[in-house]
Amino acid sequence: MTKASSHIGGRKVTVFRAIKMIIAIVMLIIYLFPFALVLVNSLKTKLTIVKHPLQLLDAKGLQWVNYKNAIDQMNFGRSFANSLFVVGISVVLLMLFASMAAWLFVRTDWAACKISFSAMLASMIVPFQVVMIPLISIYGAQFHMLNHRMTMVFMNLGFGVSMCTFMCHGFIKGNIPVALEEAARIDGAGYHRTFFTIVLPLLKPILSTVAILEILSYWNDYLLPSMVFTRKEFYTLPLAIRTFYGEFSSDYGNIMAGLTLSVAPVILVYLLLQKYVIGGIVAGAVK
Amino acid sequence: MSFRKKMLLFLSFAGPAVFFFICVVIIPLIYGIYLTFTDWNGLADTKNFVGLANYKETFQDSAFWNTLLLTTGFSFLSVLFINVIAFLLAYLLTSGVKGQNFFRAGFFTPNLIGGLILGYIWQIFFSRVLTSLYTSIPIALFQKSWLSSPGTAFAALVVVQTWQLSGYMLLIYISGFVGISEDVIEAAKIDGANEQKTTLHIRLPLMVPSFVVCLFLSLTRSFKVYDLNLSLTAGGPYNSTKMTAMHIYTQAFENHRYGTGQAEALIFFIVIAIISLTQTYIGKKREVEA
Numbered sequence: 001m002t003k004a005s006s007h008i009g010g011r012k013v014t015v016f017r018a019i020k021m022i023i024a025i026v027m028l029i030i031y032l033f034p035f036a037l038v039l040v041n042s043l044k045t046k047l048t049i050v051k052h053p054l055q056l057l058d059a060k061g062l063q064w065v066n067y068k069n070a071i072d073q074m075n076f077g078r079s080f081a082n083s084l085f086v087v088g089i090s091v092v093l094l095m096l097f098a099s100m101a102a103w104l105f106v107r108t109d110w111a112a113c114k115i116s117f118s119a120m121l122a123s124m125i126v127p128f129q130v131v132m133i134p135l136i137s138i139y140g141a142q143f144h145m146l147n148h149r150m151t152m153v154f155m156n157l158g159f160g161v162s163m164c165t166f167m168c169h170g171f172i173k174g175n176i177p178v179a180l181e182e183a184a185r186i187d188g189a190g191y192h193r194t195f196f197t198i199v200l201p202l203l204k205p206i207l208s209t210v211a212i213l214e215i216l217s218y219w220n221d222y223l224l225p226s227m228v229f230t231r232k233e234f235y236t237l238p239l240a241i242r243t244f245y246g247e248f249s250s251d252y253g254n255i256m257a258g259l260t261l262s263v264a265p266v267i268l269v270y271l272l273l274q275k276y277v278i279g280g281i282v283a284g285a286v287k
Numbered sequence: 288m289s290f291r292k293k294m295l296l297f298l299s300f301a302g303p304a305v306f307f308f309i310c311v312v313i314i315p316l317i318y319g320i321y322l323t324f325t326d327w328n329g330l331a332d333t334k335n336f337v338g339l340a341n342y343k344e345t346f347q348d349s350a351f352w353n354t355l356l357l358t359t360g361f362s363f364l365s366v367l368f369i370n371v372i373a374f375l376l377a378y379l380l381t382s383g384v385k386g387q388n389f390f391r392a393g394f395f396t397p398n399l400i401g402g403l404i405l406g407y408i409w410q411i412f413f414s415r416v417l418t419s420l421y422t423s424i425p426i427a428l429f430q431k432s433w434l435s436s437p438g439t440a441f442a443a444l445v446v447v448q449t450w451q452l453s454g455y456m457l458l459i460y461i462s463g464f465v466g467i468s469e470d471v472i473e474a475a476k477i478d479g480a481n482e483q484k485t486t487l488h489i490r491l492p493l494m495v496p497s498f499v500v501c502l503f504l505s506l507t508r509s510f511k512v513y514d515l516n517l518s519l520t521a522g523g524p525y526n527s528t529k530m531t532a533m534h535i536y537t538q539a540f541e542n543h544r545y546g547t548g549q550a551e552a553l554i555f556f557i558v559i560a561i562i563s564l565t566q567t568y569i570g571k572k573r574e575v576e577a
Contacts, residue, residue, distance in 0.1 A: 020384050024384050031394055034405075037408075100303070101305065104300040105301065125559075125563070127507075129555060130556045131319060133319060137318070158312055159311060161307055162312070220402075223536075255411070281398075281455070285458070285500060
């Protein structure tokens with residue numbers, strides 16, 4: 001009796017699992033469809049895209065020329081380099097400054113530290129729109145600092161530092177034993193030596209989370225760079241794609257190739273580091 | 288430790304972080320409040336003190352309140368769809384579907400790309416691909432581009448926002464489901480609870496922290512939507528899908544009304560703060576211990 005029922009139950013479970021699997025696969029296909037659409041159409045002629053957007057291949061063969069046009073017209077190399085420069089420097093400096101500040105905030109109870117940390121925490125609910133207008137008024141109209149890559153780095157640091165300090169703060173508090181640092185201190189290491197040789201290497205897990213979150217947000221940022229960079233030579237990828245889209249919006253083949261080019265680097269890195277990215281996002285969100 | 292030494296330590300460790308934070312966030316925040324009392328147009332050398340005129344203008348700016356209403360509607364619908372879909376998908380993926388990590392990574396993909404590019408991709412989808420389906424599947428939904436009339440353009444924004452963020456919230460719900468201890472579920476089963484009852488009375492209450500995080504994130508993200516709005520509909524047709532963030536941008540940088548724009552930004556901030564803090568407060572009260 002038990003055997004029979006478990007057998008029936010077992011078959012039911014298998015059927016159920018198969019249905020669940022099918023739903024999951026169908027949903028995933030729907031989710032990824034827009035990307036496939038862009039990729040497929042990036043190798044077709046304008047006419048075929050307009051008439052048969054769902055057709056896989058163009059009768060005239062693969063239109064690699066779309067990529068050549070897109071690379072030329074949006075100045076892909078230059079905008080890619082600009083993005084890489086701004087994001088790279090911003091993230092490295094951010095990790096360094098945020099972790100140093102967080103460490104001091106955890107290890108001391110000075111009023112200056114408490115005030116700074118509380119102000120940073122409180123600022124995290126301020127939407128960008130609230131500081132956008134005065135920010136550009138101050139650094140644009142008064143200090144004439146726009147159209148410099150380092151201005152962008154400067155602003156990225158200011159906007160990123162609160163969350164990163166907060167995340168490092170939580171990590172240091174929960175995971176780095178003071179005893180370790182005290183041992184180093186007794187051996188004669190100063191504050192800086194202690195931080196850089198003992199603490200910083202232990203922060204690797206939280207710093208990689210911070211790096212992933214910030215790389216994604218800086219790399220995809222459009223609004224702030226669009227106000228800082230008004231000259232084309234400084235355009236980052238999102239700015240380049242916007243101008244390109246505006247100028248060639250009816251050249252579908254080129255547009256699709258341009259979109260593929262701007263999506264591809266992120267997706268490629270994601271394929272390699274997928275586990276860390278997902279882990280980092282979850283860790284960052286739950287905090 | 289001497290005061291001098293303390294100060295040197297503070298400056299060398301927290302100095303850079305605090306410096307950037309003050310320059311980029313605190314000073315603009317204070318200067319912004321000052322701006323709302325002036326008539327600055329972004330170009331003139333002089334700013335005249337105008338008292339509360341900008342706030343008065345904000346309250347009379349019906350376009351602003353319309354965008355706020357629209358943004359609230361957009362956020363409400365998006366938050367609803369995002370969380371329902373994300374929760375159901377998370378439930379599905381944690382209930383014995385193989386390759387959970389693969390699916391998780393796949394659904395998350397849209398979140399790697401900025402709203403600007405996603406908007407362009409979907410613009411082509413709505414204006415080109417859907418309409419081309421009409422010849423083979425002649426239903427009214429495909430007849431003309433969704434982006435050409437206000438109602439469907441608004442729906443298109445909700446669809447894309449839901450598509451993107453549900454893959455993000457999915458991660459948080461999955462980690463919520465996985466975090467529920469097996470013991471609790473087993474105890475419920477022994478007490479005779481079936482699958483439905485276990486989900487309703489055991490899993491759901493234990494998942495409240497995940498709901499709080501997801502609702503907060505999806506709500507604030509939806510309220511602040513700008514990039515997607517800009518690239519998918521550009522506020523059109525006829526400004527019918529213009530959200531608050533875009534309205535503030537145009538007030539300042541296109542209409543050159545910096546003071547009014549900033550006053551509206553402050554009101555916008557207060558609205559977001561009230562809604563998200565209330566939601567978090569209510570949610571936190573419902574958290575239970577296993």
